[in-house]
Amino acid sequence: MAKTVYDERNIAMMMDLYELTMANGYFLQEASERKVAFDVFYRRNPDGGGFAVFAGLEQILQYLEGLHFGEEDVEYLRSLNLFDDKFLEYLSNFKFTGDVYAFPEGSVMYPGEPIITVVADLVQAQIIETELLAQINHQSLVATKACRIVRAAGGRAVSDFGARRAHNNDAAIYGARACYIGGVNGTATVSAGQDFKIPVSGTMAHSWVMFYKDELTSFRKFAEIYPNNCILLVDTYDVLKSGVPNAIKVFREMKEKGIESKNYGIRLDSGDLAYLSRKARKMLDAAGFTAAKIVVSNSLDEYTIRSIIDQGGRIDAFGVGERMITARSEPVFGAVYKLCAVEENGVMQPRIKISENVEKVTNPGLKRVYRAYNAEGHSICDVLAKYDEEASSITALIDPDKPWKKYSATNLTFKEMQQCMMKEGVRCLEQESMKVIRDRLKQQLENELWEEEQRFENPHSHYLDMSPAYYQEKMKLLEEGSCS
Numbered sequence: 001m002a003k004t005v006y007d008e009r010n011i012a013m014m015m016d017l018y019e020l021t022m023a024n025g026y027f028l029q030e031a032s033e034r035k036v037a038f039d040v041f042y043r044r045n046p047d048g049g050g051f052a053v054f055a056g057l058e059q060i061l062q063y064l065e066g067l068h069f070g071e072e073d074v075e076y077l078r079s080l081n082l083f084d085d086k087f088l089e090y091l092s093n094f095k096f097t098g099d100v101y102a103f104p105e106g107s108v109m110y111p112g113e114p115i116i117t118v119v120a121d122l123v124q125a126q127i128i129e130t131e132l133l134a135q136i137n138h139q140s141l142v143a144t145k146a147c148r149i150v151r152a153a154g155g156r157a158v159s160d161f162g163a164r165r166a167h168n169n170d171a172a173i174y175g176a177r178a179c180y181i182g183g184v185n186g187t188a189t190v191s192a193g194q195d196f197k198i199p200v201s202g203t204m205a206h207s208w209v210m211f212y213k214d215e216l217t218s219f220r221k222f223a224e225i226y227p228n229n230c231i232l233l234v235d236t237y238d239v240l241k242s243g244v245p246n247a248i249k250v251f252r253e254m255k256e257k258g259i260e261s262k263n264y265g266i267r268l269d270s271g272d273l274a275y276l277s278r279k280a281r282k283m284l285d286a287a288g289f290t291a292a293k294i295v296v297s298n299s300l301d302e303y304t305i306r307s308i309i310d311q312g313g314r315i316d317a318f319g320v321g322e323r324m325i326t327a328r329s330e331p332v333f334g335a336v337y338k339l340c341a342v343e344e345n346g347v348m349q350p351r352i353k354i355s356e357n358v359e360k361v362t363n364p365g366l367k368r369v370y371r372a373y374n375a376e377g378h379s380i381c382d383v384l385a386k387y388d389e390e391a392s393s394i395t396a397l398i399d400p401d402k403p404w405k406k407y408s409a410t411n412l413t414f415k416e417m418q419q420c421m422m423k424e425g426v427r428c429l430e431q432e433s434m435k436v437i438r439d440r441l442k443q444q445l446e447n448e449l450w451e452e453e454q455r456f457e458n459p460h461s462h463y464l465d466m467s468p469a470y471y472q473e474k475m476k477l478l479e480e481g482s483c484s
Contacts, residue, residue, distance in 0.1 A: 011063055011066075011067075011131060012067050012068060012069050012070075012073060012094075013069075013073050013076075014130060014131050014134070015127060015128075015129070015130040015131065016129070016130050019126055019127045019129055019130060020077065020082075020083065020127060021082060021083075022126055023087070023122075023123040023126050023127050024082070024083045024084060024087045026122050026123055026126070027084070027086070027087045027090060027123055028084055028087070031122055032090075032121060032122055032123040033121050033122070034121070034122050034342065034343050035119060035120070035121060035122075035342075035343035035348065036119070036120070036121075036122050036125050036339060036341065036342050036343065037117055037118065037119045037125075037339070037340050037341035037342075037348060037365075037366055038117070038118045038125050038129070038337050038338060038339055038340065039114035039116070039117050039337070039338055039340045039362075039363070040114065040115055040116035040117075040118075040132060040133070040136060040335055040336070040337050041111070041112055041113055041114050041115060041335065041336065041338070041363075042109075042111055042115075042140075042333060042334050042335040042336070043111050043112065043334055043336070043359055043360075044111055044334060045110075045111060045144075046141060046144050046145065046327065046329075046330045046333060047144075047145070047148065047329055047330050047456075048457075048459075049144065049148065049456070049459060050449075050452075050453035050454060050455065050459030050460060050461070050462065051108045051109065051110055051144075051449065051453055051454075051459075051462060052108070052109050052110070052140055052144045052333075053106070053107075053108065053109070053140060053143040053144045053146075053147050053181065053182055053441055054103050054104075054105055054106065054107045054108075054109045054115055054136075054140055054143075055105055055106070055136075055139035055140050055142070055143035055177070055178045055181045055182075055437075056105070056135035056136045056138065056139035056140060056174075056178070057102055057103075057104075057105040057116075057421070058105060058431060058432070059135045059139070059174065060100075060116075060131070060132055060135050060136070061100070061421060061422060061427060061431075063128075063131050063132075063135070064096045064098075064100065064128065064422060064425070065096075065425075065427070067094065067095070067096045067128070068094055068095065069091040069092060069094050071092070073091075074088050074091055074092050077091070090123075094124075095425060096120070096124055096128070096425045097120070097121070097124065097424050097425040098118055098119055098120020098121065098124050098125060098422070098424070098425060099118070099119040099120065099420065099422060099423050099424065100116065100117070100118055100119075100420075100421045100422035101116070101117040101118075101119070101418040101419065101420055101421065102115060102116040102117070102418060102419065102421045103115045103116075103369075103417050103418060103419075104419060104432075104437075104440060105181065105432065105437045105440070106181050106436075106437035106438060106439075106440035106441040107417065107440065107441070107444070108379075108441065108444045108445070108448070108449060109140075110382055110462045110464060111464070112363065112464045113369050113382055113384065113417075113464055114340075114363070114367070114369060114418070115136070115335075116132065116136070117340075117366070117418060118132075119348075119366075129337045132337060133335055133336070133337055135174075136333070136335045137332070137333040137334070137335050138171065138174060138175070138178070138333075139174055139175075139177065139178040139181075140178070140333055140335065141178075141327045141330075141331070141332070141333035142175045142178035142179060142182070142324070142325065142327055143178040143179070143181045143182040143441075144182065144327075144333075145182070145301075145323075145324050145327040145329075146158075146160075146178065146179040146180075146181075146182025146183060146184050146324055147182040147183055147441065147445075148302045148456065149182075149184075149300070149301060149302045149305060149318075149320055149324055150182060150183035150184060151183075151302070151445075151454065152301075152302035152303070152305040152306045152309075152456075153305055153309075153318055154309060156315055156316060156317060156318060157185045157316065157317035157318070158183070158184045158185055158317070158318045158319075158320055159184060159185055159186045159187065159188065159201050159317065159318070159319050159320070160175070160176050160179040160180070160184050160186070160187040160188060160189065160192075160320065160321075160324065160325065161188050161297055161319040161320060161321040162175060162176075162179075162189075162320070162321040162322055162324055162325025162326070163175075163176070163187075163188065163189040163325070164321075165321050165322035165325060165326060166325045166326065167326065171325070171326075172189055172191075172192070172325065173189060173191050173192045173195065175325045175326075176189045176192035176196070176198060176325075177192060177195075177196050177198070177434070179324060179325070180192075180196065180198045180434055180438060181434070181437050181438055181441060182441070183438065183441065183442065184320075184324075185199065185201075185317075186198060186199035186200055186201045187199075187200060187201075188200065188201060188202045188319070196434050197433070197434055198434060203229075203231040203232075203233060203267050203295065204222055204231075204232070204233050204267075205233070206233060206236050206269075208222065208233070209233060209236040209237075210236060215236060215237055215242055215243065215246050216246045216249060216250070219232050219246050219247060219249075219250045220250055220253070223250050223253075223254055227254060227259050227261050228261055228262040228263055229262075229263050230250075230251075230254070230261050230263070230264040230265075231263070231264065231265050231266065231267050231293065231295055232246075232247045232250065232265075232266050232267070233266075233267045233269060234246070234247055234266045234267065234268065234280070235267075235268055235269050235270045235271060235276075239268065239271060239276050239279075239280065240276065240279055240280070240283070243266070244266060244279075244280050244283050244284070245283070247266050247292075248283065248284065248287045248289065251264060251287070251289050251292065252287070263293070264289075264291075264292055264293070265284075265292040265293030265294055265295060265316065266280060266284075266292065266293075266294055266295070267294075267295040267296065267297065267319070268280070268294065268295070268296045268297075268298075269296070269297045269298050270298055273296045273298065273308050273313060273315070274307070274308045274311035274312060274313035275311075277294050277296060277308075277313045277314045277315055278312055278313065278314050280294055280314070281294060281314035293316040293317060294314055294315055294316050294317075295315075295316065295317045295318070295319060296308070296313075296315050296317075296318055296319070297318070297319035297320070297321065299321070299322065299323060300318055300319075300320045300321075300323060300324075301320070301323040301324065301328070301329065302456060303456075305318055305320075306456075338353060338362050339351050339353075340352075340362065340363070340364055340365055340366070340367075341364070341365050341366050348365070348366050348387075349365075350364035350365030350366075350473065350477060351364055351365075352364035352474070352477040352478065352481060354478065354481045361478070363384055363474065364473070364474055364477050365386070365387065365473065366387040367384050367385060367386060367387055367470060368384070368385045368386070368387060368389060368416060368418070369382060369383070369384060369385075369416070369417040369418055370382065370383040370385060370391055370394070370414040370415065370416055370417065371383075371414065371415045371417055372397070372409065372412045372413070372414055372465075373412060373413045373414070373415070373448070374411070374412065375411065377447060377448065378448060378449075378450055379444075379448045379449060379450075379462070380412070380463070381397065381462065381463035381464065381465050382417070382462065382463070382464050382465070383397060383409075383414070383464075383465050383466065383467060384464065384465070384466045384467070384470050385466070385467040385469070385470050386467065386469050386470045386473060389467055389469060389470070391414035391416065394409050394414065394467050395408070395409055395410055396408060396409055396467075396468055397409050397465040397466070397467070398465060398466050398467070398468055398471045399463060399465055400464075400465070400466055400471060400474075403471065406468070407465070
């Protein structure tokens with residue numbers, strides 16, 4: 001893979017200070033080599049949706065593979081006068097040697113379930129928290145938003161136009177990656193195209209039209225240079241009186257010269273897009289240019305896109321910028337990283353966080369996450385089970401919110417969601433292509449998820465059930481914790 005923004009600095013120092021102060025404390029207590037397990041999970045789907053999209057895993061694996069502290073890093077930490085010299089020496093020879101279990105990237109995921117589990121020495125597991133969450137929270141948020149926008153477009157092309165409104169270079173590049181996982185057709189961000197093999201596309205800016213003495217001249221110059229990518233921006237002056245008529249003149253001139261463009265049409269970037277696209281379509285069709293595309297942009301999201309389509313807008317492709325790349329409607333994903341098990345006498349013992357806020361009570365211990373399917377292949381729930389429980393041994397399910405109800409699992413099939421991604425600091429699987437990741441999400445949306453879960457308003461809630469054995473273990477820990 002080509003060099004990216006991600007490689008320009010040692011990302012090891014991208015962490016909250018308390019990761020290091022805790023790690024130093026553990027080290028001084030000679031607890032640094034005890035094994036622990038942390039889960040990454042989130043509590044609520046963005047935008048009130050029925051699910052979220054997992055993205056960012058590849059960057060996490062790259063980070064863990066290359067994680068080290070250079071001389072400048074160690075000297076900076078020494079200057080803070082917080083850390084023991086022996087701990088700083090430990091950091092200077094640091095290498096991640098833990099295990100990582102995770103959902104495959106591009107998986108649909110739901111609140112409360114561990115999408116990543118890290119099993120590692122205590123210090124190693126502690127200091128990676130910030131970077132793991134930064135990657136998951138950003139890319140999963142944008143991928144989820146992109147997925148919503150693509151579904152609203154109803155099969156029409158969607159392209160990421162968001163780089164200039166992203167929060168910085170990294171957010172633009174990795175946001176474009178997340179958008180592609182979420183289903184967009186391409187990006188206008190050249191570096192993302194280079195780094196991740198995402199198709200790139202672009203038209204022209206208003207400055208191109210304004211540079212020339214008149215609109216028609218600007219269109220002719222562009223068509224001369226880019227006959228096979230001739231999308232003309234028609235709203236600089238007047239869409240229906242000037243822009244579209246001038247575009248038609250240029251298309252007619254190209255036809256008279258024998259130029260058969262592979263990709264031509266107009267772009268609208270302002271005004272009433274539903275109305276203007278209908279009028280423009282009639283004008284283009286009347287002139288014989290039925291293959292001319294109509295591309296629209298301008299502060300689009302899933303709701304504006306759906307509104308335009310519902311009003312009869314004649315759109316072939318949407319260029320979506322700030323509202324997708326920043327997930328403007330709800331720009332915080334909220335994934336967390338919580339301790340779930342600690343090694344004691346060679347055995348991983350479960351840990352639980354108890355809170356006055358019920359939604360902040362954690363699911364303890366090492367565990368398995370299964371996705372349950374009915375005979376038609378639809379996913380009906382996800383299931384938490386004890387780590388030693390094989391799917392074949394699960395005959396009943398408990399809804400933890402309604403524990404008095406038990407459901408039979410005898411007619412269900414199960415798929416284990418977490419896979420071993422890294423063992424003792426070494427990758428278990430080869431890096432996946434963007435196409436594989438993107439197709440994984442597409443397959444799940446088309447074949448596994450209920451349509452009711454994919455609604456924008458009042459989607460069906462996907463159940464996170466528990467095996468009876470796991471439910472009993474959690475209840476036991478809750479009782480013990482409440483009495484301590």
